[in-house]
Amino acid sequence: MRKTGVLFILALFAVSAAFAQKxxxxxxxxxxxxxIVYGQPSKKGRVIFGADGSNSLEKxxxxxxxxxxxxxEITFKKDGTFGGKPVKAGTYTLxxxxxxxxxxxxxxxxxxxxxxxxxxxxxDKNVLEVTVPTxxxxxxxxxxxxxxxxxxIGFQWDTMGFEVPVKF
Numbered sequence: 826m827r828k829t830g831v832l833f834i835l836a837l838f839a840v841s842a843a844f845a846q847k848x849x850x851x852x853x854x855x856x857x858x859x860x861i862v863y864g865q866p867s868k869k870g871r872v873i874f875g876a877d878g879s880n881s882l883e884k885x886x887x888x889x890x891x892x893x894x895x896x897x898e899i900t901f902k903k904d905g906t907f908g909g910k911p912v913k914a915g916t917y918t919l920x921x922x923x924x925x926x927x928x929x930x931x932x933x934x935x936x937x938x939x940x941x942x943x944x945x946x947x948x949d950k951n952v953l954e955v956t957v958p959t960x961x962x963x964x965x966x967x968x969x970x971x972x973x974x975x976x977x978i979g980f981q982w983d984t985m986g987f988e989v990p991v992k993f
Contacts, residue, residue: 849893856973858993860900861919864893866982868967873983874923883923888931888941891921891980892969896938899978905993907932907978908955917952920944921980921987928987929956960986 849864875881883889890896897919901907904914908930917932920941931954935947962984972979975993980986 851894854971854973857975858902858905859973859978859991860902861897861971861973861978862900863891863897863919863969863971864895865969866893867969868965868983874985885924886922888920888922888944890938890941891919894939896920896940897971898936899932903993905991907953907991908957908989910953910955912953918947923985924959927956927958929954930987930989955989957987957989960988962986 849866852863852865854861854863872879872881874883874885877884877886898916899919900916901912901914905912912932915934916936917934918936918938920931920933922929922931932952933944933947934950934952938944938947960979960981962981965984966981966986969982970980972981975991977988977990979988
């Protein structure tokens with residue numbers, strides 16, 4: 826009986842280990858005045874963005890952490906503008922609301938958020954919101970990516986993304 830119990834526990838452990846998801850890698854996109862730290866998920870054949878009720882991973886019109894695992898954090902090394910709005914040097918959580926035609930990009934002062942699950946509790950700490958047009962890419966990106974340039978922050982996953990102008 827004892828041997829059967831041990832074998833059952835070992836089998837249960839093996840099955841749970843086989844189905845356990847590994848966290849997405851943590852990646853940093855670095856520029857002269859901006860750095861972005863984010864969890865980098867992969868598409869893995871999934872539909873990434875879509876309407877509510879679809880089988881998409883992220884729904885249009887819903888707040889998203891703009892990455893995987895902990896919410897994405899963006900650091901401005903000096904004062905500047907983000908989407909034409911003033912932003913002070915510092916680190917912020919970056920949330921977004923994807924849409925077919927445009928995205929709302931949100932900077933929030935509450936750090937160390939896990940996903941966007943607690944967003945409703947911290948939305949009063951939003952520092953700024955900007956709306957930018959949705960960008961459609963010809964080639965799909967398997968992994969979520971941020972690009973940091975001197976005058977722009979770009980985002981792409983699959984064939985969808987956005988660009989936010991920055992100035993320092």
